[in-house]
Amino acid sequence: MSSNEGGLDKAKLFSSKELEIATDQYNENRILGCGGQGVVYKGMLSDGRIVAVKKSKTVNEGYLEQFINEIFILSQIDHRNIVKLLGCCLETEMPLLVYEFIPNGTLFHLIHDQNEEYPGSWDIRLRIAAEVASAISYLHSSASIPIYHRDIKSSNILLDEKFRAKVSDFGTSRSISIDQTHLTTQVLGTFGYLDPEYFQSSQFTEKSDVYSFGVVIVELLTGKKAVSIFGSQEKRGLVSYFMSSMEENHLLDIVDAEIGKDDRKDEVVAVAEIAKRCLNLDGRLDQQ
Structure with missing residues:
Protein backbone atom coordinates (compact mmCIF):
# COMPACT_ATOMS: atom_id res chain seq x y z
CA MET A 1 0.00 0.00 0.00
CA PHE A 101 -23.78 6.00 1.21
CA ILE A 102 -25.89 5.26 -1.88
CA PRO A 103 -29.55 5.13 -0.78
CA ASN A 104 -31.57 3.40 -3.50
CA GLY A 105 -30.13 -0.10 -3.52
CA THR A 106 -28.88 -1.87 -6.62
CA LEU A 107 -29.86 -1.93 -10.27
CA PHE A 108 -30.62 -5.64 -9.76
CA HIS A 109 -33.39 -4.70 -7.33
CA LEU A 110 -34.68 -1.94 -9.59
CA ILE A 111 -35.09 -4.39 -12.47
CA HIS A 112 -36.15 -7.55 -10.69
CA ASP A 113 -38.06 -6.34 -7.61
CA GLN A 114 -40.17 -3.67 -9.26
CA ASN A 115 -42.67 -1.86 -7.09
CA GLU A 116 -44.24 1.57 -6.80
CA GLU A 117 -41.17 3.08 -5.12
CA TYR A 118 -38.77 1.98 -7.85
CA PRO A 119 -39.37 3.80 -11.13
CA GLY A 120 -38.53 1.48 -14.01
CA SER A 121 -39.40 3.64 -17.01
CA TRP A 122 -37.49 3.41 -20.29
CA ASP A 123 -35.97 6.88 -19.77
CA ILE A 124 -34.48 5.88 -16.41
CA ARG A 125 -33.15 2.56 -17.75
CA LEU A 126 -31.62 4.26 -20.78
CA ARG A 127 -29.93 6.89 -18.61
CA ILE A 128 -28.56 4.22 -16.24
CA ALA A 129 -27.12 2.27 -19.20
CA ALA A 130 -25.43 5.45 -20.48
CA GLU A 131 -24.00 6.20 -17.02
CA VAL A 132 -22.57 2.69 -16.60
CA ALA A 133 -21.07 2.92 -20.11
CA SER A 134 -19.47 6.24 -19.14
CA ALA A 135 -17.95 4.68 -16.00
CA ILE A 136 -16.52 1.69 -17.91
CA SER A 137 -15.13 3.93 -20.64
CA TYR A 138 -13.44 6.06 -17.96
CA LEU A 139 -11.91 2.97 -16.29
CA HIS A 140 -10.56 1.64 -19.58
CA SER A 141 -9.49 4.85 -21.28
CA SER A 142 -9.40 7.90 -18.99
CA ALA A 143 -8.28 6.81 -15.51
CA SER A 144 -4.66 7.61 -14.67
CA ILE A 145 -3.95 3.91 -15.15
CA PRO A 146 -6.30 1.67 -17.19
CA ILE A 147 -8.50 -0.50 -14.94
CA TYR A 148 -10.44 -3.68 -15.73
CA HIS A 149 -13.41 -3.98 -13.36
CA ARG A 150 -13.85 -7.76 -13.84
CA ASP A 151 -17.25 -8.10 -12.15
CA ILE A 152 -19.72 -5.82 -13.96
CA LYS A 153 -23.26 -6.96 -13.07
CA SER A 154 -26.54 -5.36 -12.04
CA SER A 155 -25.99 -6.13 -8.33
CA ASN A 156 -22.69 -4.17 -8.43
CA ILE A 157 -24.39 -1.05 -9.81
CA LEU A 158 -25.80 1.11 -7.00
CA LEU A 159 -28.45 3.83 -7.43
CA ASP A 160 -28.33 7.20 -5.66
CA GLU A 161 -31.23 9.38 -4.52
CA LYS A 162 -31.95 10.40 -8.14
CA PHE A 163 -31.49 6.84 -9.44
CA ARG A 164 -28.13 7.68 -11.00
CA ALA A 165 -25.77 4.75 -11.44
CA LYS A 166 -22.70 4.20 -9.27
CA VAL A 167 -20.48 1.26 -10.24
CA SER A 168 -19.16 -0.48 -7.11
CA ASP A 169 -17.21 -3.52 -5.85
CA PHE A 170 -13.64 -3.26 -7.12
CA GLY A 171 -12.19 -6.10 -5.02
CA THR A 172 -11.22 -8.20 -8.04
CA SER A 173 -10.42 -5.26 -10.36
CA ARG A 174 -6.95 -4.89 -11.80
CA SER A 175 -4.96 -1.94 -13.04
CA ILE A 176 -2.81 -2.55 -16.11
CA SER A 177 -0.07 -0.71 -17.94
CA ILE A 178 -1.22 1.42 -20.88
CA ASP A 179 0.42 -0.85 -23.48
CA GLN A 180 -1.06 -4.06 -22.01
CA THR A 181 -3.91 -5.64 -23.99
CA HIS A 182 -5.00 -8.34 -21.56
CA LEU A 183 -4.50 -10.02 -18.20
CA THR A 184 -3.88 -13.75 -17.98
CA THR A 185 -5.52 -14.66 -14.72
CA GLN A 186 -7.58 -17.16 -12.78
CA VAL A 187 -11.15 -16.92 -14.06
CA LEU A 188 -13.20 -14.79 -11.65
CA GLY A 189 -16.60 -13.21 -12.07
CA THR A 190 -20.26 -14.15 -11.94
CA PHE A 191 -21.91 -16.90 -13.97
CA GLY A 192 -24.23 -15.41 -16.59
CA TYR A 193 -22.05 -12.30 -16.98
CA LEU A 194 -18.74 -14.00 -17.86
CA ASP A 195 -17.27 -13.40 -21.29
CA PRO A 196 -16.98 -16.88 -22.91
CA GLU A 197 -13.63 -15.92 -24.50
CA TYR A 198 -12.22 -15.10 -21.06
CA PHE A 199 -13.73 -18.28 -19.61
CA GLN A 200 -12.02 -20.41 -22.26
CA SER A 201 -8.67 -18.62 -22.47
CA SER A 202 -8.22 -17.07 -18.97
CA GLN A 203 -7.25 -13.88 -20.85
CA PHE A 204 -9.23 -10.90 -19.58
CA THR A 205 -9.44 -7.93 -21.97
CA GLU A 206 -11.41 -4.69 -22.20
CA LYS A 207 -13.91 -6.72 -24.19
CA SER A 208 -14.62 -8.90 -21.14
CA ASP A 209 -16.02 -5.91 -19.19
CA VAL A 210 -17.92 -4.83 -22.32
CA TYR A 211 -19.48 -8.30 -22.62
CA SER A 212 -20.67 -8.12 -18.99
CA PHE A 213 -22.09 -4.66 -19.67
CA GLY A 214 -23.96 -6.15 -22.65
CA VAL A 215 -25.63 -8.61 -20.26
CA VAL A 216 -26.69 -5.68 -18.02
CA ILE A 217 -28.24 -3.92 -21.04
CA VAL A 218 -30.22 -7.08 -21.85
CA GLU A 219 -31.42 -7.21 -18.22
CA LEU A 220 -32.60 -3.61 -18.58
CA LEU A 221 -34.39 -4.44 -21.84
CA THR A 222 -36.05 -7.69 -20.80
CA GLY A 223 -36.45 -7.48 -17.02
CA LYS A 224 -34.99 -11.02 -16.88
CA LYS A 225 -32.11 -12.24 -14.71
CA ALA A 226 -28.78 -13.24 -16.26
CA VAL A 227 -29.69 -16.87 -15.68
CA SER A 228 -33.46 -17.39 -15.86
CA ILE A 229 -36.21 -19.88 -16.66
CA PHE A 230 -37.69 -19.23 -20.10
CA GLY A 231 -40.83 -21.23 -20.93
CA SER A 232 -39.69 -24.68 -19.79
CA GLN A 233 -38.37 -25.35 -16.31
CA GLU A 234 -34.79 -25.51 -17.56
CA LYS A 235 -32.58 -22.58 -16.57
CA ARG A 236 -30.92 -20.89 -19.54
CA GLY A 237 -28.53 -18.02 -20.01
CA LEU A 238 -30.19 -14.72 -20.84
CA VAL A 239 -27.63 -14.03 -23.58
CA SER A 240 -28.55 -17.03 -25.76
CA TYR A 241 -32.26 -16.27 -25.27
CA PHE A 242 -31.72 -12.65 -26.32
CA MET A 243 -29.47 -13.46 -29.29
CA SER A 244 -31.88 -16.05 -30.69
CA SER A 245 -34.79 -13.60 -30.28
CA MET A 246 -32.79 -10.96 -32.19
CA GLU A 247 -31.97 -13.40 -35.00
CA GLU A 248 -35.64 -14.43 -35.28
CA ASN A 249 -36.86 -10.79 -35.18
CA HIS A 250 -38.78 -11.42 -31.96
CA LEU A 251 -37.05 -8.73 -29.87
CA LEU A 252 -40.23 -6.85 -29.01
CA ASP A 253 -41.80 -10.09 -27.72
CA ILE A 254 -39.19 -10.34 -24.96
CA VAL A 255 -39.01 -6.66 -23.94
CA ASP A 256 -40.07 -5.98 -20.34
CA ALA A 257 -43.78 -5.07 -20.14
CA GLU A 258 -42.84 -2.03 -18.02
CA ILE A 259 -40.99 -0.43 -20.93
CA GLY A 260 -43.11 -2.04 -23.63
CA LYS A 261 -45.80 0.47 -22.62
CA ASP A 262 -43.58 3.35 -23.71
CA ASP A 263 -43.87 4.22 -27.38
CA ARG A 264 -40.10 4.11 -27.95
CA LYS A 265 -39.76 1.10 -30.24
CA ASP A 266 -36.94 2.63 -32.35
CA GLU A 267 -34.86 3.44 -29.25
CA VAL A 268 -35.40 -0.04 -27.80
CA VAL A 269 -34.27 -1.64 -31.07
CA ALA A 270 -31.21 0.66 -31.26
CA VAL A 271 -30.18 -0.22 -27.68
CA ALA A 272 -30.70 -3.93 -28.39
CA GLU A 273 -28.32 -3.61 -31.36
CA ILE A 274 -25.71 -2.06 -29.04
CA ALA A 275 -26.18 -4.97 -26.61
CA LYS A 276 -25.73 -7.42 -29.48
CA ARG A 277 -22.42 -5.78 -30.43
CA CYS A 278 -21.24 -5.92 -26.79
CA LEU A 279 -22.05 -9.64 -26.73
CA ASN A 280 -20.31 -10.41 -30.02
CA LEU A 281 -18.20 -13.48 -29.27
CA ASP A 282 -15.39 -12.33 -31.57
CA GLY A 283 -14.26 -9.21 -29.75
CA ARG A 284 -11.84 -8.27 -32.52
CA LEU A 285 -14.71 -7.70 -34.96
CA ASP A 286 -16.44 -5.07 -32.89
CA GLN A 287 -13.96 -2.77 -31.26
CA GLN A 288 -15.38 0.40 -32.81
Missing part, protein backbone atom coordinates in the same frame (compact mmCIF):
# COMPACT_ATOMS: atom_id res chain seq x y z
CA SER A 2 2.90 2.35 0.65
CA SER A 3 3.83 2.01 -3.02
CA ASN A 4 0.48 3.49 -4.05
CA GLU A 5 2.07 6.77 -5.16
CA GLY A 6 0.16 8.77 -2.60
CA GLY A 7 -3.24 7.35 -3.52
CA LEU A 8 -3.87 6.23 0.05
CA ASP A 9 -3.25 9.79 1.25
CA LYS A 10 -6.60 10.79 -0.28
CA ALA A 11 -8.44 8.20 1.83
CA LYS A 12 -9.13 9.14 5.46
CA LEU A 13 -7.99 6.70 8.13
CA PHE A 14 -10.81 5.89 10.55
CA SER A 15 -10.37 4.33 14.00
CA SER A 16 -12.05 1.00 14.74
CA LYS A 17 -13.88 2.64 17.69
CA GLU A 18 -15.25 5.36 15.41
CA LEU A 19 -16.73 2.80 13.03
CA GLU A 20 -18.14 0.63 15.84
CA ILE A 21 -20.05 3.66 17.14
CA ALA A 22 -21.11 4.66 13.60
CA THR A 23 -22.64 1.22 12.92
CA ASP A 24 -24.07 0.66 16.42
CA GLN A 25 -21.55 -2.17 17.02
CA TYR A 26 -22.27 -3.61 13.56
CA ASN A 27 -25.93 -4.07 14.41
CA GLU A 28 -27.63 -6.51 12.04
CA ASN A 29 -30.42 -3.97 11.56
CA ARG A 30 -27.83 -1.76 9.84
CA ILE A 31 -26.94 -4.34 7.17
CA LEU A 32 -27.33 -2.92 3.66
CA GLY A 33 -26.18 -6.02 1.81
CA CYS A 34 -23.86 -9.01 1.76
CA GLY A 35 -21.41 -9.79 -1.04
CA GLY A 36 -18.74 -12.37 -1.68
CA GLN A 37 -16.15 -10.35 0.23
CA GLY A 38 -18.10 -9.05 3.19
CA VAL A 39 -21.09 -7.37 4.80
CA VAL A 40 -21.93 -3.70 4.19
CA TYR A 41 -23.43 -1.70 7.08
CA LYS A 42 -25.09 1.70 7.15
CA GLY A 43 -23.34 4.03 9.55
CA MET A 44 -23.50 7.60 10.82
CA LEU A 45 -20.24 9.41 11.54
CA SER A 46 -19.86 11.87 14.42
CA ASP A 47 -20.30 14.78 12.00
CA GLY A 48 -23.70 13.40 10.91
CA ARG A 49 -22.58 12.03 7.53
CA ILE A 50 -24.22 8.77 6.47
CA VAL A 51 -21.72 6.22 5.14
CA ALA A 52 -21.52 2.56 4.12
CA VAL A 53 -18.96 0.41 5.98
CA LYS A 54 -17.72 -2.86 4.45
CA LYS A 55 -16.53 -5.48 6.94
CA SER A 56 -15.07 -8.85 5.91
CA LYS A 57 -17.06 -11.92 6.91
CA THR A 58 -13.93 -13.88 7.78
CA VAL A 59 -10.20 -13.41 8.29
CA ASN A 60 -8.96 -14.72 4.98
CA GLU A 61 -5.81 -13.94 3.04
CA GLY A 62 -7.69 -13.86 -0.27
CA TYR A 63 -10.23 -11.40 1.10
CA LEU A 64 -7.44 -9.29 2.62
CA GLU A 65 -5.86 -9.00 -0.82
CA GLN A 66 -9.22 -7.97 -2.33
CA PHE A 67 -9.85 -5.34 0.37
CA ILE A 68 -6.39 -3.82 -0.10
CA ASN A 69 -6.83 -4.00 -3.87
CA GLU A 70 -10.10 -2.06 -3.58
CA ILE A 71 -8.38 0.66 -1.54
CA PHE A 72 -5.61 0.85 -4.15
CA ILE A 73 -8.00 1.02 -7.12
CA LEU A 74 -10.65 3.37 -5.70
CA SER A 75 -8.12 5.83 -4.30
CA GLN A 76 -7.10 6.55 -7.92
CA ILE A 77 -10.62 7.01 -9.31
CA ASP A 78 -12.79 10.11 -9.48
CA HIS A 79 -15.92 9.71 -11.59
CA ARG A 80 -19.50 10.68 -10.84
CA ASN A 81 -20.78 7.19 -11.75
CA ILE A 82 -18.29 5.25 -9.63
CA VAL A 83 -18.81 4.87 -5.88
CA LYS A 84 -16.41 6.96 -3.79
CA LEU A 85 -14.17 5.42 -1.16
CA LEU A 86 -14.05 7.87 1.75
CA GLY A 87 -11.48 6.00 3.78
CA CYS A 88 -10.55 2.83 5.61
CA CYS A 89 -9.61 1.45 9.00
CA LEU A 90 -6.34 -0.48 9.27
CA GLU A 91 -6.48 -1.15 13.04
CA THR A 92 -8.52 -4.33 12.68
CA GLU A 93 -7.31 -7.77 11.56
CA MET A 94 -9.08 -7.20 8.24
CA PRO A 95 -9.32 -3.63 6.85
CA LEU A 96 -12.69 -1.89 7.04
CA LEU A 97 -13.70 0.19 4.02
CA VAL A 98 -15.84 3.33 4.25
CA TYR A 99 -17.80 4.52 1.21
CA GLU A 100 -20.27 7.25 0.40
